[in-house]
Amino acid sequence: MLSDAVDVIEPPQNSVMIGTGKGGVGKSTIAAHKAAWHAARGERTLLICVTSQDDDDLGIERFGRGIRPEGPSVLNGQGLYRSIHDRTPLLPVREVRPNLDVIPGGEAVGELLTLLTARMPVEGAQVVSALSRALAPIAPWYDQVVIDSAPEQDSLEQLALTAARWLFVPTRSDDTSIRGMRRIARNYKLVRQQMNPYLQVAGACLYGSNPSATQLHEEVRQEVFKELGPNTPMTGLVVGYREMPAVNARKKGLTFGEYAAMLPTSAKSYDVAAGRAARADVVPDSIRPLAHEMDLLNVEIDALCRKAPAS
Ligand SMILES: Nc1ncnc2c1ncn2[C@@H]1O[C@H](COP(=O)(O)OP(=O)(O)OP(=O)(O)O)[C@@H](O)[C@H]1O
Numbered sequence: 001m002l003s004d005a006v007d008v009i010e011p012p013q014n015s016v017m018i019g020t021g022k023g024g025v026g027k028s029t030i031a032a033h034k035a036a037w038h039a040a041r042g043e044r045t046l047l048i049c050v051t052s053q054d055d056d057d058l059g060i061e062r063f064g065r066g067i068r069p070e071g072p073s074v075l076n077g078q079g080l081y082r083s084i085h086d087r088t089p090l091l092p093v094r095e096v097r098p099n100l101d102v103i104p105g106g107e108a109v110g111e112l113l114t115l116l117t118a119r120m121p122v123e124g125a126q127v128v129s130a131l132s133r134a135l136a137p138i139a140p141w142y143d144q145v146v147i148d149s150a151p152e153q154d155s156l157e158q159l160a161l162t163a164a165r166w167l168f169v170p171t172r173s174d175d176t177s178i179r180g181m182r183r184i185a186r187n188y189k190l191v192r193q194q195m196n197p198y199l200q201v202a203g204a205c206l207y208g209s210n211p212s213a214t215q216l217h218e219e220v221r222q223e224v225f226k227e228l229g230p231n232t233p234m235t236g237l238v239v240g241y242r243e244m245p246a247v248n249a250r251k252k253g254l255t256f257g258e259y260a261a262m263l264p265t266s267a268k269s270y271d272v273a274a275g276r277a278a279r280a281d282v283v284p285d286s287i288r289p290l291a292h293e294m295d296l297l298n299v300e301i302d303a304l305c306r307k308a309p310a311s
Pocket residue numbers: 022023024025026027028029030051053055149150151208239240241242243244246247250290
């Protein structure tokens with residue numbers, strides 16, 4: 001049952017995993033927006049969704065965005081699964097937006113758990129480098145790589161952490177979100193010690209909270225320091241909790257900024273009252289501050305990924 005010593009694969013220079021061990025804290029939203037933000041600035045960007053629930057924030061499946069590679073479908077996590085199973089380079093859906101390619105997540109990503117477990121006896125710890133290996137041949141095409149991750153799955157978290165240079169941790173203010181940070185902190189340490197010495201914590205943010213709850217924010221800050229280390233940078237910006245615009249944007253497969261751009265031509269409540277428009281056609285005004293906050297968050301995360309100190 002012994003395996004060879006692990007080969008360390010250096011992750012791409014600008015690769016960040018958005019992760020924490022708790023579900024529903026905003027990982028996929030932040031990952032999709034970070035990827036789209038870089039792409040809109042002219043950087044060639046790859047978004048890899050190591051998550052078994054494909055939220056399709058960018059409208060790849062629902063609205064047919066992007067150019068699919070030839071051959072069998074890569075949607076619903078099938079492309080990611082196949083690359084890791086067959087040990088072949090990742091095949092992205094290209095140009096989902098200008099400069100933005102995506103490896104979609106979905107159900108098939110859940111099947112990776114069985115595959116990795118079956119490989120464990122022979123490959124040992126090396127199994128979690130499967131994503132790094134599939135990424136390495138295509139990484140030179142990209143200026144930025146953003147990895148979205150699944151919660152509550154140590155193997156998938158470790159797979160993603162092994163392929164990234166930075167870890168960025170969003171959290172909410174409840175106790176289970178704090179416990180989720182504990183899980184990612186443990187996986188971070190294991191991966192850094194055994195597989196990826198290049199990995200560093202870029203920072204953390206409080207996501208989806210009332211910006212005026214400053215006392216609560218301070219308490220979360222202390223928890224972040226406790227779980228991720230006292231030098232963990234935290235973003236000053238807290239993206240507010242704005243469910244309606246966030247959920248509507250996702251349904252339409254648009255980023256917050258793209259959705260906000262529809263505001264001037266949107267139907268209004270009085271059009272709905274007069275029977276001229278459906279409720280779904282009304283773009284909520286609150287999309288504007290949400291889009292603005294997400295942009296500011298991206299500026300902060302980007303700065304952290306450029307200057308995070310070695311820990
Ligand atoms: N600022 C916000 N305010 C309120 N709701 C939001 C906000 N941003 C995103 N959401 C919504 O919160 C829900 C969870 O977000 P998201 O899917 O990004 O979290 P996640 O951490 O990726 O979840 P999972 O662990 O299930 O993959 C989604 O319905 C999303 O549309």
